[in-house]
Amino acid sequence: xxxxxxxxxxxxxxxxxxxxxxxxxxxxxxxxxxxxxxxxxxxxxxxxxxxxxxxxxxxxxxxxxxxxxxxxxxxxxxxxxxxxxxxxxxxxxxxxxxxxxxxxxxxxxxxx
Numbered sequence: 694x695x696x697x698x699x700x701x702x703x704x705x706x707x708x709x710x711x712x713x714x715x716x717x718x719x720x721x722x723x724x725x726x727x728x729x730x731x732x733x734x735x736x737x738x739x740x741x742x743x744x745x746x747x748x749x750x751x752x753x754x755x756x757x758x759x760x761x762x763x764x765x766x767x768x769x770x771x772x773x774x775x776x777x778x779x780x781x782x783x784x785x786x787x788x789x790x791x792x793x794x795x796x797x798x799x800x801x802x803x804x805x
Contacts, residue, residue: 713745737769
């Protein structure tokens with residue numbers, strides 16, 4: 694199990710947050726600590742690139758839902774990219790694919 698990490702990359706009008714590692718059920722605050730500073734950015738168009746993410750749980754999904762709402766309140770948008778089949782399945786099972794657009798990779802997410 695690898696430690697949760699994030700790397701930020703700017704791509705035109707979008708900010709790509711490349712997530713990697715394992716979001717622990719007991720440590721959802723790590724995800725919140727990483728995402729909340731993005732709300733202070735001038736650009737509220739965010740792609741969460743999950744290609745390096747090995748696991749996500751329901752608590753982390755709740756954090757993503759809250760983050761999406763906050764972005765939308767600021768006139769922004771949140772897109773997901775690069776989800777493994779296992780992670781995409783979590784979104785399908787919870788019907789969150791109806792809320793979060795999930796793209797094959799961050800390049801496609803930026804293009805929309």
